[in-house]
Amino acid sequence: MNEIQENFQSVTEFRLTKKKFLLNLIKLLPKMRKIRKRAEKILSEIKTPKLEVKAPAKDTIQKDLENICKVPHRRIGTKEAHEIEDFLVSKLQELGLESVKKEPVDVINWSATNWKLMVSAKDEKIEVPCFYVLNTGFTKDNAITAPLVYVGTGQDKDFKKKVVQDKIVVADIECPTLPFGKLINIAKPYYVSDPSNSIDKTTEMTLTFALINFPPQALGGKRREDSVYWRAFDRGALGLILILRDYSSNINSHWGPYDGVMKPLPALYVGKYDGIKIRELAQEENSQGTIILEGFKEPSVAHNIWGILPGKSEEMIMISSHHDSAFKGASEDGTGVAMVLAQLRAWSKIPKKERPRSLLFCLSAGHLYAGIGAETFARKYKNTIFKNVLVDVNLEHLCSKEVIEDQETHNFKLTDNLALGAVFLSQNENLVAQTIKVFKEYEIERMILIPDNFFATPPIGEAGHFATQGNLKVIHWIRSPYYLLTAEDTLDKIDINKLHSTAQCITDLINSLMFMPQEKF
Numbered sequence: 164m165n166e167i168q169e170n171f172q173s174v175t176e177f178r179l180t181k182k183k184f185l186l187n188l189i190k191l192l193p194k195m196r197k198i199r200k201r202a203e204k205i206l207s208e209i210k211t212p213k214l215e216v217k218a219p220a221k222d223t224i225q226k227d228l229e230n231i232c233k234v235p236h237r238r239i240g241t242k243e244a245h246e247i248e249d250f251l252v253s254k255l256q257e258l259g260l261e262s263v264k265k266e267p268v269d270v271i272n273w274s275a276t277n278w279k280l281m282v283s284a285k286d287e288k289i290e291v292p293c294f295y296v297l298n299t300g301f302t303k304d305n306a307i308t309a310p311l312v313y314v315g316t317g318q319d320k321d322f323k324k325k326v327v328q329d330k331i332v333v334a335d336i337e338c339p340t341l342p343f344g345k346l347i348n349i350a351k352p353y354y355v356s357d358p359s360n361s362i363d364k365t366t367e368m369t370l371t372f373a374l375i376n377f378p379p380q381a382l383g384g385k386r387r388e389d390s391v392y393w394r395a396f397d398r399g400a401l402g403l404i405l406i407l408r409d410y411s412s413n414i415n416s417h418w419g420p421y422d423g424v425m426k427p428l429p430a431l432y433v434g435k436y437d438g439i440k441i442r443e444l445a446q447e448e449n450s451q452g453t454i455i456l457e458g459f460k461e462p463s464v465a466h467n468i469w470g471i472l473p474g475k476s477e478e479m480i481m482i483s484s485h486h487d488s489a490f491k492g493a494s495e496d497g498t499g500v501a502m503v504l505a506q507l508r509a510w511s512k513i514p515k516k517e518r519p520r521s522l523l524f525c526l527s528a529g530h531l532y533a534g535i536g537a538e539t540f541a542r543k544y545k546n547t548i549f550k551n552v553l554v555d556v557n558l559e560h561l562c563s564k565e566v567i568e569d570q571e572t573h574n575f576k577l578t579d580n581l582a583l584g585a586v587f588l589s590q591n592e593n594l595v596a597q598t599i600k601v602f603k604e605y606e607i608e609r610m611i612l613i614p615d616n617f618f619a620t621p622p623i624g625e626a627g628h629f630a631t632q633g634n635l636k637v638i639h640w641i642r643s644p645y646y647l648l649t650a651e652d653t654l655d656k657i658d659i660n661k662l663h664s665t666a667q668c669i670t671d672l673i674n675s676l677m678f679m680p681q682e683k684f
Contacts, residue, residue, distance in 0.1 A: 187616065217512075232492060244528075248465075252265050252468055259472065266466060268528055271461070280454060283452075291440070293432060297418055300456070301429065306455045309331045312331070322395075338374060353598075353599065358608060379421065380420075405430060405431070406437075409435070416649045423533040478681060479552045484500050489531055489652075491650075498559075498562055498657060502665070519678055521551075554589070554684060555626055560582070566651075581609050586602075587613060587622035587624075589636035605667065610640075615637060615639070624639055
C-alpha cells in the first residue's frame, strides 16, 4: 500500500447490493409517503421570492463548458488537470469571489503510456482493441504471455473449477440493471418529472458506473474480497482481461474502479462484442494471451477550489461539483462545473445587501479518486465553515443526452431524450417541496426525486461525501448516461439548448432557499 493510501482512510463507501436495497426500501416506503404528503401541502403555500435573479444565457454557459473541456482529460494530478484548476481559480476571481482558495490534496498520478492485447489459439492470432484498467500493475519492459483461462464472472465457485496459477484470467464484468419504470410504480418517489411521458413500466437503466464483480474499495481500507480481481490475484494469476459485457455498445474505455487504490496485476478492458471472440478462444485448448501495459506512477497533487460570496448573514447555501474527469468529461463533470459557474455569474450580480445568505462555491478534486477531494474538504471544515451550511446543492451530469446501442454498428446512438437521472434529497419535506416546485415550473425531463439513502448508500455522487463526512443536508442532481467514464463523454452529448433553462431552474431553487426560514432546513 502506498504512503498516500496509508495516510488517508476513506470511510464513505457506495456498496450497491440488491438485498440491502430491498430491505432498506421496505423501511423507507412509509417515511417517503409521509414526507411526500407534507411536501404537497407545503407546495401550495410556497411564495415566490420578490428578489429576481437571472441565470446566464445559453451561449455564456456553453463557452464556460467548452473552456472546461478544452484539454483531453482532467485526470487527477496531471498537467491537464492543473491547467483547468488554474483556469477555474482565475474564473472564480473574475466572477466576483474576492478570496479564492486552492487547497492541495496529495495523490498518485498513475498514467498509462502504452497498452496492447494479443490473443491466439491454434493457428489464429489476433490483436484485440482494448483499454487499460486504471491503477493496475505495469508490465514494464516485458509483455506478459501466458495461457488464457475463462472464469465466467469470477465468483468463488467459478475459480474452484479452474486452475489460474501463472495464467491470464478472462472474465465477464457485470453491471446492475435498474428496472426504472417498475421501481417508480412500486416505490412512489417524492416526484416523477417526466413531462413528455417517456418513462413507462418497461424503462430500464444499466448502471455502468457500478461494476458488481469488480467493485471499488475504500481508499486505505480493506480490499474487496468479492472482487474478481483479488480472487485472480490470490490464486496466482499473472493478469486479467475483463469483458465489459453489460455496456450498451462495444466500448472498452471504462475508467474504473475509480477508488485510487494501486493494484499489482496488469489488467485490460475489452468491449462486449470483442469479448465474444476472446471468450471463445480462451476456452480452446492451448490458447494464449499477451498483455502489454506500460506507464508510470508518481506522487502529485490535486486542488480543491472554493470561495465564499458573502451575504447579509453567515448562514450559507453550498453549491458544488467536482472538476476532474477521465476524458473530455463534458457530462462528467463539465456540465456540473459550468452550472456552478452559472450560479456564481447570477448571484454575484446581486448586491450583498440583497443576498439574505452567503454562498459557498466548491469545485472539488478527485471524485474519480475515491472522492478524496470532497472527503478532505468536508473533514477539514466540518466543525467550522460547514456549521453554517444549511444545505449543499450538488450538480452533476446536467443536460446529458440519452444514448442507446446502434444494433448495426454497436456504437452509442443518441436519442431525442435526456438521460435518466435523480435528485437525492435529505429527508426534509421543505427541501422536497422547494425542489418539486422548480421542477414543475421548468418541466425538467426524466428525473425522479428520491430520499438521500434510497439505494441504502450515501447519495450516489460527490454529495455523498459531503453528507457522510460533513453531515450536510443535500439536494443532489445527477443523471446517468451510459457514456459516463468513457471516451465517448464529449460535447456533442450535451443538450446545449437546455443549459439556460436548467441553470435558471437551479437559480430559482437557490433563491427560494435563500429566504426559507432556518428552522425549516
